[in-house]
Amino acid sequence: MKITITAFDRSPDGGRGLARDTRVRWALEEVGQSYEVRLVTFDAMKQPAHLLLHPFGQIPTYEEGDLALFETGAIVLHIGERHAGLLPNDANARSRAIMWMFAAVNTVEPPILELVTARIFEGDKPWAKERIPLVMGHVRERLKQLSTRLGDSEWLDGAFSAGDLMMVSVLLRLRASGILEEFQNLAAYVARGEARPAYKRAFDAQWAVNNRN
Amino acid sequence: MKITITAFDRSPDGGRGLARDTRVRWALEEVGQSYEVRLVTFDAMKQPAHLLLHPFGQIPTYEEGDLALFETGAIVLHIGERHAGLLPNDANARSRAIMWMFAAVNTVEPPILELVTARIFEGDKPWAKERIPLVMGHVRERLKQLSTRLGDSEWLDGAFSAGDLMMVSVLLRLRASGILEEFQNLAAYVARGEARPAYKRAFDAQWAVNNRN
DSSP, X not given: OOEEEEEESSOTTTTSSOSTHHHXXXXXXXXXXXXXXXXXXXXXXXXXXXXXXXXXXXSOEEEETXXXXXXXXXXXXXXXXXXXXXXXXXXXXXXXXXXXXXXIIIIIHHHHHHHHIIIIISTTSTTHHHHHHHHHHHHHHHHHHHHHHHTTOSSXXXXXXXXXXXHHHHHHTXXXXXXXXXXXXXXXXXXXXXXXXXXXXXXXXXXXXXXXX | OOEEEEEESSXXXXXXXXSTHHHHHHHHHHTTOXXXXXXXXXXXXXXXXXXXXXXXXXXXXEEETTEEEEOHHHHHHHHHHHSTTSSOSSHHHHHHHHHHHHHIIIIIHHHHHHHHIIIIISTTSTTXXXXXXXXXXXXXXXXXXXXXXXXXOSSSSSSOOHHHHHHHHHHHTTGGGTOGGGSHHHHHHHXXXXXXXXXXXXXXXXXXXXXXX
């Protein structure tokens, strides 16, 4: 069945792979499913047609036959459940891979998003200078715990899974901050993710969209 | 198989149902599974024995035979996949219920957590007075979108699901702020969640723990 996703017509990151459609593209590339992309402008994202697909007016969305989904984690999980390559067969290992997906978006990403807010949306506020180091401290606390758990393992729990796909994608948002490099095993973990052929194809595809003409 | 979860020995909310173990208790009550609870102090949560179970040093955790999980969303999803009562049988409806679980923790909860941080952890900072209304604005923006989508439906997508369980739990954190009451359909939605017998049993159980002697 034809799969159609939505992505930014022009991503705020200029195509550096940080928009969430990259996560969905990566998942589809890992499982070898082709897909079409419908580009959406910021204006169109807030219009009724798109809000029917995504009530919070964001990208990506996922359409396949009668099914329409929003929320990146749910889309990646759906892809992993329908196609081999993102979730282990063993039931317990599968539950743990899904656990890392939720850990990525609900435990590790929130302080990282706070840092983005503090820097970009509140960067001109009088409190920015004093508050940013505080938020960076929260990010470091989480990374330290994650770094301890990862140790010198290649991936979070056995073979590469949708949990790693989500965690690497979340950590990539830290690249510009320099914090990731304070944790060598996490920096190497992210580099392993980026080195996967499926990631490269996903990155190249979203880069091409954002750097056309 | 015996199920054991962890919960705060003394919850910071004094037992008002806001600690995340309430979500797991609620899920277990919805599917009619009994469980044991191991209480953990703040000190013990940061010790190696607990960090083996939960690398981020939090509660709840979930143990069942050989399986050990952390991360509330993943635990609730695991329960929903193993027992009837939390996820629809239809494959597409099931994917949409999981979509709402992710939307609860990854789209609706982050600004709510930012508000908790702004009020409790940064309440004494010089910027608190000016910043809190800003964060409240972000919360209102999300609630408005959610309120529009919910409309006058009873639940988010057909029958009650794990998606509603997570969304109601996230919205409950707003009770003290008064913001929830600005959106009548969301306030009524949360009240419907709280009125479920399974929620009441979960609430009563965590209340009893936190209000013993």
